[in-house]
Amino acid sequence: MAWKDKLQPATFRGVPFEVESDDGSFGRRTQVHEYPQRDKPYAEDLGRATRELNVTAFLIGADYLDARDKLLEALETAGPGTLVHPWYGELKVSLKDPARVSHSIANGGMCTVQLSFVEAGELAFPSAGNSLGAKSLEAADRLQEAGSFDYVEKFDVNGKASSVFDDGVKTFNDALDLIDNAESTVKSIMSNPLDFLKQRATTLIPDAVAMADTIFGMYKRGESVVESVASMFGGGGASARNGDVVSALTSLSATFANRATIADAVAKTPGISPSRAQAATNAAAINHLFGQAALVQAVGMTTTMDLPIYDDAVKIRDNVTAALDNESLIVSDPVYVALQDARAAVHADVTGRLSQSARLKTITPRSITPALVTAYDQFEDVAREGEIVDLNKIRRPGFVPAEPIRVLSV
Structure with missing residues (x-):
């Protein structure tokens, strides 16, 4: 097929015209930076340049004046229009400069029109969207509020037998012992030493509001969590350590x-004395309080921590949502609603961030090498040393063992 056979009839907004010649400008936008006392400049690439097309058109024939008027009407219509260019095909363009129309007695029966177009592009505004992370933090706050209110409603030692008070102190201390015997990562985010909280037991038990505030405030929040984990483990594997927390x-x-489930069952035992029933109710309330405080912290950390690894992110999301579901089975209606709201918020937040997380692959270094060398061998980028240390919780980056380790696939 000859090149002439590939040419398309020229039109603008559906109005036909003939083309004598054309030219266009294409390329990149470049800003040249020149510096004193330097012989070489720096050319900064600012992106693709706007495409410009200049067309020398003409209209000819007995009805060329009518055709001219139709073209002028199309040119004066507001907004971008569709140009069918003989060589470039269909384009969305805007008129850059006013068209210039020329008539000549020597060339009667025709007129020439100089047209200058630029690609129309699009007017893009920043899109507004919901912050899923902020929604998770709001859901955590509502869970704390609902859990505190529920605890204050159910816990009571005032005017009760001394054994009820003593049982409350014991349950409180048992809960702190459980945390004390848990993984050391949990204790790294405590606001106060556990012994300090135990010393306050006799003053907190009679004051349900102070107790709720203390328990929900026993964990550090935000950046202090990352700092605590980093300081505890020498800075290696902060993201992974927070996942462990x-x-x-x-x-x-x-x-x-x-x-709490066991204590609830005891409180509902037929024929139990009022004092024992209240002590069991108090025990259930204290355990719910501690459990919900842990969940509030887990929701907050999941929202604020980095999730660089896809598999780890999915695991964290599933663990947190399952824990919220588990707690939902044994609580009052207001707390249930707050737990489910938190569950939905965490699931949406983490799922929305999965596209930013990378997959993993496993490699085995040939010998014990520094993480710096491993990063260069794998990625030819020594700046990714910290990434390898973080993923594998390596405490001594100078000695990466000759055994399987995880690295990002990209």
Whole structure:
């Protein structure tokens, strides 16, 4: 097929015209930076340049004046229009400069039109969207509020037998012992030493509001969590260590939920004395309080921590949502609603961030080498040393063992 056979009839907004010649400009936008006392400049690439097309058109024939008027009407219509260019095909363009129309007595029966177009592009505004992370933090706050209110409603030692007070102190200390015996990662995010909380037991037990505030405030929040983990483990594997903390918190919440279930069953035992029933109710309330405090912290950490690894992110999401579901089985209606709201918020937040997480692959170094060397061998980028240390929780980056380790696939 000859090149002439490939040419398309020229039109603008559906109005036909003939083309004598054309030219266009294409390429990149470049900003040249020149510096004193330097012989070589720096050319900064600012992206693709706007495409411009200049067309010398003409209209000819007995009805060329009518054709001219139709073309002028099309050119004066607001907004971008469709140009069918003989060589470039269909394009969305805007008129860059006013068209110039020329008539000549020597060339009667025709007129020439100089057209200058630029690609129309699009007007893009920043899109507004919901912050899923902020929704998770709001859901955690609502869970804390609902859990605190529920605890204040159910826990009572005032005017009761001294054994009820003593049982409350024992349950409180048992809960702290459970945390003390948990993984060390949990204790790294405590706001106060556990012994300090135990010393306050006799003053907190009679004051349900102070107790709820203390328990929900026993964990550090935000960046202080990352700093605590980094300082505890020498800065290696902060993201992975925070994932371990979340896992430990969800495990703790499950244990507290089991204890609360047992205490609830005791409180509902037929024929039990009022004092024992209240002591059991108090025990259930304390365990629910500790469990929900762990879940509030887990939700907050999941929302604020980095999730660089796809598999780890999915695991954390599933652990947290399962723990929230487990707690939902044994609580009052207001707390149930707050737990389910938190579950939905965490699931949406983490799922929305999965596209930013990378997959993993396993490699085995040939010998014991520094993480710096491993990063260069694998990625030819020594700046990714910290990534390898983080993923594999390596405490001594100068000595990566000759055994399977995880690295990002990209």
